[in-house]
Amino acid sequence: xxxxxxxxxxxxxxxxxxKRGFNRLLDAVVRIDVREVEYDSGTxxxxxxxGSGVILxxxxxxxxxxxVASPNAVEINVTLxxxxxxxxxxxxxxxxxxxxxxxxxxxxxxxRRLTFAHAAFGDSTKLHPGQTVxxxxxxxxxxxxxxxxxxxxxxxxxxxxxxxxxxETGSFNTWLQTDAAINPGNSGGPLVTEDGEVIGINSRSYxxxxxxxxAIPADVARRIMAGLVRDGVIRRSYIxxxxxxxxxxxxxxALELNTGLLINSVDTGSPAARAGLRGGDILxxxxxxxxxxxxxxxxxxxxxxxASQPVGATLKLAYRRGTENREGAVMxxxxxxxVGEPWAFEKWGLSVRSVxxxxxxxxxxxxxxxxxVIGVQAGYxxxxxxxxxxxIITKIxxxxxxSLDEARQAYAAYEAKPxxxxxxxxxxxxxxxxVLKP
Amino acid sequence: MIRLRLAFLSLALxxxxxxxxxxxxxxxxxxxxxxxxxxxEFFTETELDRRPTEVFGVVADDAGTIIFPAAAVNPRVTAxxxxxxxxxxxxxxxxxxxxxxxxxxxxxxxxxxxxxEEKARPRLVPVTRFARPGNPAPAIAEELWGIxxxxxxxxxxxxxxxxxxxxxxxxxxxxxVLAQDVAGQGMPVFDATxxxxxxxxxxxxxxxxxxxxxxxxxxxxxMVNPDESSAVTLAEEVLPHLGRVxxxxxxxxxxxxxxxxxxPLDPEVAAFMKLGGQTGLVxxxxxxxxxxxxxxxxxxxxILTFAGAxxxxxxxxxxxxxxxxxxxxRRRPGDTVTLGVLRGDQRMEITATLEDAPTLPREAERxxxxxxxxxxxxxxxxxxxVRRAKLASHRGVIAHFVKANAPASTAGLRMDDWIKEIDGVxxxxxxxxxxxxxxxxxxxxxxxFVVLVDRxxxxxxxxxxxx
Numbered sequence: 001x002x003x004x005x006x007x008x009x010x011x012x013x014x015x016x017x018x019k020r021g022f023n024r025l026l027d028a029v030v031r032i033d034v035r036e037v038e039y040d041s042g043t044x045x046x047x048x049x050x051g052s053g054v055i056l057x058x059x060x061x062x063x064x065x066x067x068v069a070s071p072n073a074v075e076i077n078v079t080l081x082x083x084x085x086x087x088x089x090x091x092x093x094x095x096x097x098x099x100x101x102x103x104x105x106x107x108x109x110x111x112r113r114l115t116f117a118h119a120a121f122g123d124s125t126k127l128h129p130g131q132t133v134x135x136x137x138x139x140x141x142x143x144x145x146x147x148x149x150x151x152x153x154x155x156x157x158x159x160x161x162x163x164x165x166x167x168e169t170g171s172f173n174t175w176l177q178t179d180a181a182i183n184p185g186n187s188g189g190p191l192v193t194e195d196g197e198v199i200g201i202n203s204r205s206y207x208x209x210x211x212x213x214x215a216i217p218a219d220v221a222r223r224i225m226a227g228l229v230r231d232g233v234i235r236r237s238y239i240x241x242x243x244x245x246x247x248x249x250x251x252x253x254a255l256e257l258n259t260g261l262l263i264n265s266v267d268t269g270s271p272a273a274r275a276g277l278r279g280g281d282i283l284x285x286x287x288x289x290x291x292x293x294x295x296x297x298x299x300x301x302x303x304x305x306x307a308s309q310p311v312g313a314t315l316k317l318a319y320r321r322g323t324e325n326r327e328g329a330v331m332x333x334x335x336x337x338x339v340g341e342p343w344a345f346e347k348w349g350l351s352v353r354s355v356x357x358x359x360x361x362x363x364x365x366x367x368x369x370x371x372x373v374i375g376v377q378a379g380y381x382x383x384x385x386x387x388x389x390x391x392i393i394t395k396i397x398x399x400x401x402x403s404l405d406e407a408r409q410a411y412a413a414y415e416a417k418p419x420x421x422x423x424x425x426x427x428x429x430x431x432x433x434x435v436l437k438p
Numbered sequence: 439m440i441r442l443r444l445a446f447l448s449l450a451l452x453x454x455x456x457x458x459x460x461x462x463x464x465x466x467x468x469x470x471x472x473x474x475x476x477x478x479e480f481f482t483e484t485e486l487d488r489r490p491t492e493v494f495g496v497v498a499d500d501a502g503t504i505i506f507p508a509a510a511v512n513p514r515v516t517a518x519x520x521x522x523x524x525x526x527x528x529x530x531x532x533x534x535x536x537x538x539x540x541x542x543x544x545x546x547x548x549x550x551x552x553x554x555e556e557k558a559r560p561r562l563v564p565v566t567r568f569a570r571p572g573n574p575a576p577a578i579a580e581e582l583w584g585i586x587x588x589x590x591x592x593x594x595x596x597x598x599x600x601x602x603x604x605x606x607x608x609x610x611x612x613x614x615v616l617a618q619d620v621a622g623q624g625m626p627v628f629d630a631t632x633x634x635x636x637x638x639x640x641x642x643x644x645x646x647x648x649x650x651x652x653x654x655x656x657x658x659x660x661m662v663n664p665d666e667s668s669a670v671t672l673a674e675e676v677l678p679h680l681g682r683v684x685x686x687x688x689x690x691x692x693x694x695x696x697x698x699x700x701x702p703l704d705p706e707v708a709a710f711m712k713l714g715g716q717t718g719l720v721x722x723x724x725x726x727x728x729x730x731x732x733x734x735x736x737x738x739x740x741i742l743t744f745a746g747a748x749x750x751x752x753x754x755x756x757x758x759x760x761x762x763x764x765x766x767x768r769r770r771p772g773d774t775v776t777l778g779v780l781r782g783d784q785r786m787e788i789t790a791t792l793e794d795a796p797t798l799p800r801e802a803e804r805x806x807x808x809x810x811x812x813x814x815x816x817x818x819x820x821x822x823x824v825r826r827a828k829l830a831s832h833r834g835v836i837a838h839f840v841k842a843n844a845p846a847s848t849a850g851l852r853m854d855d856w857i858k859e860i861d862g863v864x865x866x867x868x869x870x871x872x873x874x875x876x877x878x879x880x881x882x883x884x885x886x887f888v889v890l891v892d893r894x895x896x897x898x899x900x901x902x903x904x905x
Contacts, residue, residue: 242896249901252862252888265897279897280859280890322862364826364895386704420710424738429826430699431722431738433707 018195022134025196026146027117028055029189031079031138032064032088032102036072039342042349042377046074052137052189053078053102054198055118056225060104063225064188065203066093067164069100076102079143080116092228095167095337096236097216098203100188101228119190122197124176124217127151135180135202135213137189149180149211156214157297163204167339172236172304174297175214176200182213191215236307237332239315240270241283243303245296253282254323260284261293261302263319268361275328277319284325285318307335338362341404342374345411347418348436349380354404355392369402370394370426385434387425394431395424414438464583467632468598473497473563475585475625477526477594478506478538478552483519485806485813485839494587494622495525495552496637498680499566502559504538505680507624508548509640514838516800517542517687525554527561528587528596542684545692546767551683565626566677570633573673576603576614582635583628584621586666601668608752610761611675613639619666627670637676638667693769694795696728697721697735698823700759711780717749717758718742718780725819726829733790736781743778766792796820804838805872809879810902811844812837812851816868825856825895834858835871837891849902851891858897859890878904 032051037044051068055061062078069076069090076088086108093100108114127133131151139145156175163169178191182205191200200215227234244264250257260282266273277283283291291302309315311334318327340354352371360368373391376383387393393401396410414421418438425432478495481488493510497503504525511520523538536558541551554562576582583600601616613636620638621627627635640662647656684690699722708717718740724730742748744765749758769775771794778787796819804815815838822832837855840847851857857865860878865871878887885905890897 244899249888249899252886252901262899264899268895279892280862280899361895385706422707422710426722429722430701431720432701433703433720435704435706435710437706 021196022192022194023196024117025054025119025190025192025198026136026144027081028119029053029081029136029144030055030062030116031143032062032068032188033077033079034069034073035075036070037074038072039344039351039353040375042344042351042375042380042382043346044344050138050141050185051187052185052202054136054188054190054201055104055116056121056198057118060088060106060109060116061091061225061229062088062102062104063190063198063201063221064100064102065164065201066095066098066100066167066169067203068188069093069102070095070165078102078104080114081144082114082116084112084114086112086114092232092234094224094228094234095164095169096171096234097173097220097224098164098169099201099216099221099224099228101225119192119196119198121218121222122193122199124154124199124219127154127176127199129154132194133178133180133199134192134194135178135182135186135189135215136192137182137186137202139181139183139185141185145186147181149178149213151176152179152212153177154217155297157300158214159300161338167337171300172307173216173220173300175203176217178213178215179211180213181211235311236335237309237311237313238270238335239306239330239332240267240272241265241277241306242267242279243283243293243299245299246282246294247296250294253320255282255320258292258294259290260320261291261299267358269357271330271333272317272328275317275330276326277317277328278321280321282320283317284320285316287316288318306332340372343404343408344375345382345407347380347415348382348411349377350382350387351375352393352404352407364429365392365426367402369400371401371404371407373425381436381438382434385423385436386432387423387434388427391425391427391432393423394426395422397422464630467628468585470563471568471626471628471632472528472585472596473561474565474567475528475587475596475622476504476554476562477528477587477590478504478523479526479535479590480523480540481521482512482515483521484515485808485841488521492590494624496624496626497562497564498551498683499564500559502538502554502556502562503541503680503683504552504554505547505549505624506552507640508543508550511543511550513800516804523552525552525558526590526594527558528585528594530593532590532593540687542687543689544679544682544684545689546764547679547682549682565634566680568626568628568632568634569673569677570629570631573677575606575612575672575674576629576635578603578606581630582614582616582620582670583630584638585625586619586622587625599666606672608750608757610750610752610757610764612672613675614670614672616668616670619663619668620670621667622665623667634673634677636670636672639669639671640664640667688798688801690794691771692795692798693766693771693773693792694728695730695766695775695790695792696725697730697741698723698725700741700762702756702758703740705755713742715751716742717751717755719749719759719762721779725823729790729793733788735777735779735788735790739779739781739788741777741779742785743776745776746778799836802836803868805875806839807875807879808841809844809904810846810875811841812846812875813839814857814868814871814875817856821856825892833867834865834892835868845902845904849889849900850898851889851900851902852893854893856892857889858892859888861887861889 030053032053053062053064078088087105088102091101135147156177159170186202190198199218202215205213242265244262246262263281265279338358340356342353344351351374355370357368371393421436423434474497476495493506495504495506524535525538526535538552538554586597588595601618601620603614604617606614623640648659649656700719703718721739776789802816806813814835886903
């Protein structure tokens with residue numbers, strides 16, 4: 001009884017500090033309403049979504065998910081803990097880590113004399129499975145909902161080629177897994193410790209499963225946030241290696257354990273392919289730094305090591321082919337998403353995306369040129385002519401279309417003087433012609 | 439034998455009795471014409487099983503030649519996998535059947551040919567016996583009739599079907615579509631006087647809309663009757679070709695041009711290009727090393743004429759692609775074809791000499807490794823073409839079959855993977871790969887081997903655990 005009281009007495013000040021930290025965190029969590037433009041129906045349409053976010057500095061910088069706020073956002077409104085709504089702008093996004101940074105409209109904040117708290121990052125590398133954590137956010141629009149759970153896994157690996165609105169995610173980071181209830185609308189909200197330190201940004205859950213949810217660790221989020229604030233984008237390098245875990249193949253390749261990264265595939269035409277690397281080679285070192293890709297969980301760090309080299313840098317790769325050790329040099333190129341830039345040519349009722357290198361490679365196209373049709377509007381010239389989703393526009397009026405700009409020029413000419421326009425497409429390598437009639 | 443014949447007669451009489459009320463001489467026509475159709479059963483031997491197929495055949499001549507439709511044979515299987523052809527006479531107990539030999543496919547007509555053993559031949563009547571002079575086409579609304587066959591458990595009993603002609607189209611063969619099913623798949627159709635009108639063709643689905651009480655929107659459902667058909671390829675398209683008996687089970691030689699993805703011009707595009715009411719075919723791909731390439735045909739050329747004549751106009755427009763394919767199939771390697779093409783604004787003539795087509799996947803050498811659970815087959819020209827791989831890279835083998843839950847499938851190998859390396863050694867050809875896999879399978883001390891496969895242009899190293 002006594003000892004119990006004593007204990008209680010001893011914990012009181014600490015609990016008080018924790019409570020203060022947690023309350024401060026609660027005051028830094030915001031609801032984010034986004035209105036954005038969509039291109040995929042042959043025209044420009046607007047849609048709305050709700051997510052969460054956390055304010056991380058006194059200037060109103062907010063961290064959220066890339067799948068909450070993307071460059072397609074046309075209007076972002078943030079609801080503060082005080083229930084006041086204030087406008088915000090997108091500072092930058094990074095779909096690879098599913099992170100985006102917003103900033104509150106500072107002139108509006110000062111004009112209306114709005115106040116808000118800001119939270120601080122914790123150290124996500126010190127977490128342990130079983131540790132209690134809390135998720136704070138706006139699940140299904142229910143503002144300021146706190147749920148509790150534990151860290152289920154500190155180093156979950158999964159990469160998803162179309163995980164963030166069709167964009168790639170997960171190649172360069174591992175994830176925190178938690179059983180704190182995370183539902184649609186929690187996205188972008190913080191995962192925090194009992195004392196309110198932000199140790200992750202909640203991102204996704206398995207739908208239909210019981211509380212298998214994932215967050216971007218704070219150590220990744222801190223680095224990406226700094227990069228987005230500084231440059232507006234995260235620049236990554238690409239050399240064209242598709243890695244695999246060596247896991248038990250060391251014997252076959254006559255390697256010491258914990259040595260090397262299996263190269264499953266080398267992208268056609270990539271820097272690594274030009275340097276002579278190919279699938280089945282083992283990458284041993286990058287610029288003299290040995291790599292260890294024995295387990296899948298180790299791959300993101302190696303991918304990130306390559307990605308974080310400056311674009312245009314020359315990397316020395318040591319690799320093994322069969323029993324022979326070789327060396328090669330690659331010059332890094334900018335990493336690109338497989339998702340090209342979208343646009344809608346509204347008078348044609350035609351939505352397109354530019355063909356990316358990855359898309360061209362995946363579809364065995366000769367070059368990353370042309371525009372993929374992503375939507376047509378019924379009754380408009382493109383649909384009437386017979387164009388359909390999945391066609392690749394290769395020429396307009398006899399002129400090769402390699403970029404969105406060339407198509408914009410052709411469209412501008414059509415807008416100025418509407419006339420029948422000949423469009424050449426390719427679909428499954430079959431070439432067809434269509435006439436767009438005004 | 440006598441018992442069989444009695445059984446057959448009794449059935450024919452029963453059917454005839456049902457008919458006598460409407461058309462007194464049709465029972466005689468029926469009894470005669472039932473002898474030009476048979477039921478065929480054969481077995482497709484795969485790595486794991488022996489699958490029976492039942493299909494209907496038509497007697498082509500007095501030498502026991504019988505044809506059946508293309509769809510009955512899976513295009514992935516080789517002729518040597520087709521076993522044990524049996525011919526059943528309609529309505530005769532299935533315990534008595536005749537053996538037949540597989541002769542091969544004919545690319546042009548799409549028919550497969552078999553030859554039944556001699557003792558069956560006196561009981562068969564070639565369909566040519568019922569041909570009418572000049573093969574006149576039926577008239578719209580004319581009533582036609584044909585024969586259907588029940589399934590094996592009913593001794594393939596023949597039954598009567600009739601319907602009226604609804605429309606006649608060129609697809610590109612002249613084809614009559616009737617209001618309802620008029621005969622079994624691939625079976626003959628006759629007019630009121632018993633004259634041969636044509637053979638039914640499959641694949642004519644009818645679209646229905648399915649409504650439910652809850653979902654009032656309704657879903658379109660295409661219904662295809664696999665047993666009977668309402669579309670008839672007319673006699674003029676059938677009779678001249680019954681003599682195209684393949685020279686070998688592979689159906690060689692096969693005339694080959696090598697211009698792929700022939701896409702018909704939309705009439706709006708033809709008008710825009712001022713082609714004067716003509717149509718054209720856009721050449722999507724010219725295959726490496728093909729006769730088309732040697733003749734100088736290029737991708738995006740638009741073919742306007744063939745053999746000196748403008749391409750015919752069809753409805754639907756895309757039928758013209760089938761027309762050109764058939765014109766090539768009809769010819770032989772060594773024949774020359776002249777194409778009039780439009781390249782940019784320039785018109786030109788291109789003369790190509792057809793060649794025998796490169797080895798097809800169905801002809802490629804293959805071998806099954808039961809312990810690994812994998813059939814590999816030789817890499818063919820067509821495998822390279824679909825993967826857009828240059829001729830110089832045509833090495834390796836194809837995973838033709840991967841057995842479920844065996845080492846190869848557990849390792850992640852999938853059907854149609856392109857195996858480029860085995861145990862770090864590049865696969866040069868089929869013989870090399872087969873020898874290597876045989877050695878791996880024979881070595882029971884082996885615990886694993888490693889393959890490098892290419893799937894969709896991306897490679898992966900797979901470890902096949904044997905223990």
